């Protein structure tokens with residue numbers, strides 16, 4: 711279980727004051743749930759995900775994973791405890807091949823060609839075309855994104871956090887990816903937290919968390935929250951109301 715208790719993250723603004731990026735956020739996610747975190751641009755979703763992974767150090771509050779307070783742990787220690795995070799814009803690794811990344815992620819040097827190819831196929835990549843490619847600037851943004859998602863699958867983490875996995879991914883690969891998310895959820899081996907604005911991903915969720923202005927404005931079952939989001943989107947726009 712993931713428990714976030716009264717988490718805040720403040721930075722100094724230009725005038726020397728404090729700017730609250732996350733403000734007293736509390737959230738509990740039960741094991742094996744598929745939770746979609748959504749909300750307007752700049753609402754604080756990525757910051758929340760980075761705080762869970764240890765990439766952002768909260769100003770106050772705590773994060774518990776399976777009952778253990780991990781707030782003070784490093785990224786590496788959190789990864790060892792089964793938490794993994796896929797960046798909105800993944801880094802490239804010059805000098806490393808796709809095969810190397812998959813082996814590093816899985817922690818197994820004996821990963822078979824078959825297994826490596828399966829991870830790539832699950833994100834819509836033709837394995838033989840990519841397995842020996844270097845993860846450098848020669849790969850497109852969408853390719854790097856999918857390779858990173860494949861490494862998260864290879865890691866077999868207990869908590870998988872994906873930051874806008876749909877970004878830059880073509881329609882065909884996206885269909886493959888949503889099917890992979892569905893399978894992961896059905897397997898019930900991991901808790902999935904996916905930051906997304908995509909209706910097809912939101913549709914897979916058990917629960918939706920709406921983050922806006924650094925706070926959680928809504929959280930509940932998809933069936934309850936999604937119609938509210940759609941209604942608010944329309945009612946918040948005078949043009950749409952009149953139409």
Ligand SMILES: Nc1ncnc2c1ncn2[C@@H]1O[C@H](COP(=O)(O)OP(=O)(O)OP(=O)(O)O)[C@@H](O)[C@H]1O
Pocket residue numbers: 721731749750751752753754755756757758
């Ligand atoms: N270190 C920082 N210093 C100043 N502002 C920051 C810092 N980190 C984040 N922000 C600001 O906090 C807000 C929340 O950022 P965040 O990336 O978490 O939003 P988001 O909900 O993921 O947005 P998007 O949907 O556009 O990806 C943004 O306005 C961002 O500019």
